[in-house]
Amino acid sequence: MRNVLNQSHPFSKFIFALFIILSVFLLIFLVGIIVALPIFHIRLAELPQIISNIESPGNLSFLKYLQTLQSVGLFIIPSFIIAFLFSNNSFSYLKFTSKANGTSLILIVFIMFCSVPIINFFAMWNADMHLPGFLKDVELWMREKESSAQQITEAFLEMNSIQTLFFNIFMIGVLPAIGEELIFRGIFQRLFTEWTKNIHWGILIAAILFSGMHMQFYGFVPRLLLGILFGYLFYWSGSIWFPIAGHFVNNTTAVVFYYFYADKVAEQIDSFGASEGTYYYLVISLILLTALLWSFYKNETRGRMLKADK
Known part of the structure; x- marks a missing residue:
C-alpha cells in the first residue's frame, strides 16, 4: 500500500486526500463521542444542547475535548496516512x-x-x-x-x-x-x-x-x-x-x-x-x-x- 498513489495526477491525489481526511475524521469523531459519553456523563440526545450552551463549565470541558479531537482526527492523523500512501518515507514527504x-x-x-x-x-x-x-x-x-x-x-x-x-x-x-x-x-x-x-x-x-x-x-x-x-x-x-x-x-x-x-x-x-x-x-x-x-x-x-x- 505504501507509495501506491505516488504516480497519480495531483488532482486525483487531492481528491483522495480529501476522502482520507473526511473518512478518518468521521471515524475518530464517532469513536471519540462514544468514549466521551460515559466520561462526561452525557447522553447522545443531549449533544446539540451541550454544544449550544457554552456557559456551563461541564459543557465547555466537553467542547474542548471535541476541539482536541478535531485537531487530531481532521489534520494530524490523516496527514501521516496521506504521506504514507503518497511516498516511500512519510517524514521525508x-x-x-x-x-x-x-x-x-x-x-x-x-x-x-x-x-x-x-x-x-x-x-x-x-x-x-x-x-x-x-x-x-x-x-x-x-x-x-x-x-x-x-x-x-x-x-x-x-x-x-x-x-x-x-x-x-x-x-x-x-x-x-x-x-x-x-x-x-x-x-x-x-x-x-x-x-x-x-x-x-x-x-x-x-x-x-x-x-x-x-x-x-x-x-x-x-x-x-x-x-x-x-x-x-x-x-x-x-x-x-x-x-x-x-x-x-x-x-x-x-x-x-x-x-x-x-x-x-x-x-x-x-x-x-x-x-x-x-x-x-x-x-x-x-x-x-x-x-x-x-x-x-x-x-x-x-x-x-x-x-x-x-
Missing part, C-alpha cells in the same frame, strides 16, 4: 527530516511579532466589509457564524488556573500548529504546486483553503495572509518545522496575553496597527517584517548551499 536552523527559529519569533500590526490592519478592514443589498441574508448568516465562533473562542480563553493555561497552549497552540501545517503546507501546498507547476500558485491556493477552512468570513483576509506567510517560510526553508513554529508563536501569543492581561490589553492588541493613532506602527512593522523575511530567506538559502557543498 512532510519535510520533517530537514533540521530547523536555530538562527532562523529566532527570526520566526520576531517575524510573527512584527506581523501583528499588519494582520490587525487587514482584520479590521475585513471586519468592516459589507455585501451588496441583495445578499443581505447571506451577510446576516455570515455575521451570525462569526459571532458564534467568537463566543466559543472567548469561552475557551477564559482561564482561571495555570493548568488551564497549559492545556489551552496545547489545544490552541500546539495541536493546530502541527495539524494544520501538515495538511495545508505539507500536503496541499505540495499537491497544488505539482498541479499548477508554480510554487506561488501552490502557496496561494493552499492559503485560501487554510483560511476558508476556519469558516470565519470576517477573518478570511488576515488568515489568508498568515497562510501565505507560512507557505513561503515552508518553501524557503524546505522544512515543515518553520511554518509550525510560526503558527505556534501566533496562536500561543494570543493565549498567553489573554491569560495574563485578559480584557485590560486584549482590545489594544487586537487594534494595534489598525487604529488611527497607531498607523505609524503599521509602516514600521512593514519595514521590519520585510527585513526579517529577507534575513530568513538569505539564512536558509545560505544553509542549503553549504549543505550542497558538503
